[in-house]
Amino acid sequence: xxxxxxxxxxxxxxxxxxxxxxxxxxxxxxxxxxxxxxxxxxxxxxxxxxxxxxxxxxxxxxxxxxxxxxxxxxxxxxxxxxxxxxxxxxxxxxxxxxxxxxxxxxxxxxxx
Amino acid sequence: xxxxxxxxxxxxxxxxxxxxxxxxxxxxxxxxxxxxxxxxxxxxxxxxxxxxxxxxxxxxxxxxxxxxxxxxxxxxxxxxxxxxxxxxxxxxxxxxxxxxxxxxxxxxxxxxxx
Numbered sequence: 259x260x261x262x263x264x265x266x267x268x269x270x271x272x273x274x275x276x277x278x279x280x281x282x283x284x285x286x287x288x289x290x291x292x293x294x295x296x297x298x299x300x301x302x303x304x305x306x307x308x309x310x311x312x313x314x315x316x317x318x319x320x321x322x323x324x325x326x327x328x329x330x331x332x333x334x335x336x337x338x339x340x341x342x343x344x345x346x347x348x349x350x351x352x353x354x355x356x357x358x359x360x361x362x363x364x365x366x367x368x369x370x
Numbered sequence: 371x372x373x374x375x376x377x378x379x380x381x382x383x384x385x386x387x388x389x390x391x392x393x394x395x396x397x398x399x400x401x402x403x404x405x406x407x408x409x410x411x412x413x414x415x416x417x418x419x420x421x422x423x424x425x426x427x428x429x430x431x432x433x434x435x436x437x438x439x440x441x442x443x444x445x446x447x448x449x450x451x452x453x454x455x456x457x458x459x460x461x462x463x464x465x466x467x468x469x470x471x472x473x474x475x476x477x478x479x480x481x482x483x484x
Contacts, residue, residue, distance in 0.1 A: 259429070262412070290471055301374075301460050301475035302413070347412055353471055355401050355420045357428050360412030 264361025281348035374476035393461030402444040
């Protein structure tokens with residue numbers, strides 16, 4: 259089955275700086291790669307996703323890049339703000355009804 | 371729309387007891403999922419359903435059962451609770467109409483088995 263590795267497990271950045279979280283996946287048939295943000299005591303919430311036919315996608319301060327050859331994808335957050343502090347999960351799926359395989363998460367801490 | 375709702379929010383069970391975790395969605399999604407999240411870990415898929423009357427096992431199905439009698443509801447049943455089932459349980463739903471695969475998650479049920 260699919261295996262998703264996520265790094266780092268904890269990331270501390272100064273407010274206003276950029277943050278990058280990286281994931282690798284093992285199943286070459288995976289074609290859908292979402293990123294979720296989870297705040298304390300809440301369920302995960304989708305922040306951005308990318309499909310295998312696209313190399314990069316951007317939404318305001320958030321961007322995701324995908325390298326299918328190397329089987330890795332990354333989340334980039336620019337101009338970080340205190341409200342960006344949370345746990346971020348990457349995931350991979352073959353699409354359709356397939357469930358998501360999640361990475362173990364990155365705790366992002368924004369230092370004032 | 372309320373989205374995905376889950377009850378209860380928190381429950382303590384004794385070893386060997388049984389319970390049902392409730393999940394409902396009002397978005398007319400055909401696909402529904404149950405995940406568990408252990409401390410410091412990502413979510414792992416327990417069971418999923420592609421429509422009423424159809425369910426299938428995920429990565430960690432042992433000790434659980436599900437049913438899907440309606441589009442809206444997808445309860446998760448724990449029989450003979452064990453300490454290893456202490457976790458936070460999340461229900462999610464999605465639909466693939468128009469190529470969308472976004473999974474929407476509920477707020478979770480925190481379960482403690484003692």
